[in-house]
Amino acid sequence: MIKKFIDKLLGKSAGAAASKPNFGKRTEVPPSVHKIDPTLVDRRAVDVVRTLQEAGFEAYVVGGAVRDLLLGLRPKDFDVATTATPEQVKSLFRRAFIIGRRFRIVHVVYGRGREHEVIEVSTFRAYMDNAAAEQVAGNERTSKSELAGMTHAVDSSGRVLRDNVWGPQDEDATRRDFTVNAMYYDPQSQIVVDYHGGMKDAQKRTLRMIGDPATRYREDPVRIIRAVRFAAKLSALGFSIDPKTAAPLVASQALLADVPQSRMFDEMLKLLQTGHSIASIEQLRKLGLAKGIYPLLDIVVQHADEPFIKAALLDTDRRVGEGKPVAPSFLLAAVLWEDVRKSWQRRTEKERAHTVPALHEAIDEIFDKRIGEVSGRGKLAADMREIWVMQPRFEKRTGSAAFGLAEQPRFRAGFDFMRLRADIGEVDEALADWWQEFSTADDLRRQDMVDQVRDEQRSRPRSAPRAADAGEAAPAAAQPRRTRAPRAAAPAGDAAEQPAAPRKPARDSAGQDPDAPQQDASQDEPELPEGEAAPKKRRRRRKPTGPRAAGPATEGGQGGGDAA
Numbered sequence: 001m002i003k004k005f006i007d008k009l010l011g012k013s014a015g016a017a018a019s020k021p022n023f024g025k026r027t028e029v030p031p032s033v034h035k036i037d038p039t040l041v042d043r044r045a046v047d048v049v050r051t052l053q054e055a056g057f058e059a060y061v062v063g064g065a066v067r068d069l070l071l072g073l074r075p076k077d078f079d080v081a082t083t084a085t086p087e088q089v090k091s092l093f094r095r096a097f098i099i100g101r102r103f104r105i106v107h108v109v110y111g112r113g114r115e116h117e118v119i120e121v122s123t124f125r126a127y128m129d130n131a132a133a134e135q136v137a138g139n140e141r142t143s144k145s146e147l148a149g150m151t152h153a154v155d156s157s158g159r160v161l162r163d164n165v166w167g168p169q170d171e172d173a174t175r176r177d178f179t180v181n182a183m184y185y186d187p188q189s190q191i192v193v194d195y196h197g198g199m200k201d202a203q204k205r206t207l208r209m210i211g212d213p214a215t216r217y218r219e220d221p222v223r224i225i226r227a228v229r230f231a232a233k234l235s236a237l238g239f240s241i242d243p244k245t246a247a248p249l250v251a252s253q254a255l256l257a258d259v260p261q262s263r264m265f266d267e268m269l270k271l272l273q274t275g276h277s278i279a280s281i282e283q284l285r286k287l288g289l290a291k292g293i294y295p296l297l298d299i300v301v302q303h304a305d306e307p308f309i310k311a312a313l314l315d316t317d318r319r320v321g322e323g324k325p326v327a328p329s330f331l332l333a334a335v336l337w338e339d340v341r342k343s344w345q346r347r348t349e350k351e352r353a354h355t356v357p358a359l360h361e362a363i364d365e366i367f368d369k370r371i372g373e374v375s376g377r378g379k380l381a382a383d384m385r386e387i388w389v390m391q392p393r394f395e396k397r398t399g400s401a402a403f404g405l406a407e408q409p410r411f412r413a414g415f416d417f418m419r420l421r422a423d424i425g426e427v428d429e430a431l432a433d434w435w436q437e438f439s440t441a442d443d444l445r446r447q448d449m450v451d452q453v454r455d456e457q458r459s460r461p462r463s464a465p466r467a468a469d470a471g472e473a474a475p476a477a478a479q480p481r482r483t484r485a486p487r488a489a490a491p492a493g494d495a496a497e498q499p500a501a502p503r504k505p506a507r508d509s510a511g512q513d514p515d516a517p518q519q520d521a522s523q524d525e526p527e528l529p530e531g532e533a534a535p536k537k538r539r540r541r542r543k544p545t546g547p548r549a550a551g552p553a554t555e556g557g558q559g560g561g562d563a564a
Helices: 002-009 014-018 043-054 064-070 086-092 169-174 198-204 213-219 223-237 249-258 261-273 277-286 295-303 307-321 328-349 355-371 379-393 401-406 411-423 429-440 443-458
Strands: 027-029 059-062 079-082 096-099 105-110 117-123 152-154 160-163 184-186 191-194
Touching: 043 059, 043 079, 043 086, 043 105, 043 117, 059 064, 064 184, 064 198, 086 096, 086 105, 086 117, 191 198, 213 223, 213 249, 223 249, 223 261, 223 277, 261 277, 261 295, 261 307, 261 328, 277 295, 277 307, 295 307, 295 328, 295 355, 307 328, 307 411, 328 355, 328 379, 328 411, 355 379, 379 401, 379 411, 401 429, 401 443, 411 429, 429 443
Parallel strands: 079 117
Antiparallel strands: 027 191, 059 079, 059 184, 096 105, 105 117, 152 160, 184 191
């Protein structure tokens, strides 16, 4: 009684006592029970574990990789946890880099260029009571100088801003989020270490939060998004979120407002680009989180059933499933295309603006309205702009325009975008087929294709010009075409036996070549005397300076994705 009275005076409630963490009981699961296939473990992760163990440290593959291995899946990424500090880890590997402030970890890099692989190594962390942590009034940005010397700090809402206090393995397991992500696998002994019933939850196909869910969401609100992402990823295997874990999700959603926008942007991309975007949107709707997590994500969820955005999401999921690269610029360009297209159409039709300047103005408007400064107007925004600006250029297939477009570094991304538009009927399917053939043809075949388009355009009646819609370049003003007197017909047989001497093009009074192609490709040809062949036009073709920029465009999707 006296102890309870003193605790009450000191403000220690029964609830506080009940919130004392349970570090669980160490359980070692042998290979005969977990049945993990060792061949699914990345050799570089095995090398990192072996190197750390040979140096006298404990080391395990940890997290989602262990969960996937238990489910018979090949993990995409491998993380390692160890008793070694970041400085000690760095000293053991030739190419290792310490990164992060909130959580200091080490990236051990294998290989170079696009083929490089990163194994992320973290040090076992101690479980820290947030009530005992140092507290700051602001966030990571406003309190940067104050946080510089802290190892464990939280903001006024209880969100962890620093967590770099090292501890034993059982405490490290307790500070992880879900039980199925808190297991440790030793590829040397092939033992799985489990503290919180992760094996049982994996067998029951349950996502359960370690500790009190509301408290854990307050510590790190991004766990709300992680819960959605894991539920989406594992839903095909029968996983669902434990009711107690799901209950505080909606009420905790407001905590995401304090998370830095750059981190929210990255988490949004993880939801949409890890191969389960459609399932993620279904989970957001199912859990009552369809609106309010992040403005750009709200747009995706709201318009996910529209044909073009759905086609882009399905295409992204397909490419990830096939191990192909995807680009955030491509998917975001698809998500915002309808906004750009409507703004562009309004400027060209109502405001009578010129086509290309109107498109750039529409893009600037949508960037300001939908993206803001999250992307820094850097490479992501530049790639999105380039994809959009290419769209009207696909309508121009005569002269040197087609050759020039096919040589653009981002041609493939622009073509794949146009192909998706054709799939939903926004542009003519024949146009997409033409460009697909053009992108894989040799120069002679390309020239034949361009000539054929020119002839078809010239044969159209002048009284019925093709209308240009919002997704098509406005036709150029018709220019008067000069005609020249026909030459005398050569004697029969001479033309076949003697090569024609090179003819210097005639120039008019303005110094222009009257035979040069005019801007208006639909203009009729001048009439020639019967039996007279149309003179051949000389074309100057720019020689490519390197390999084909386009590459084969035979699979659809985001061919330019790895450039982003």
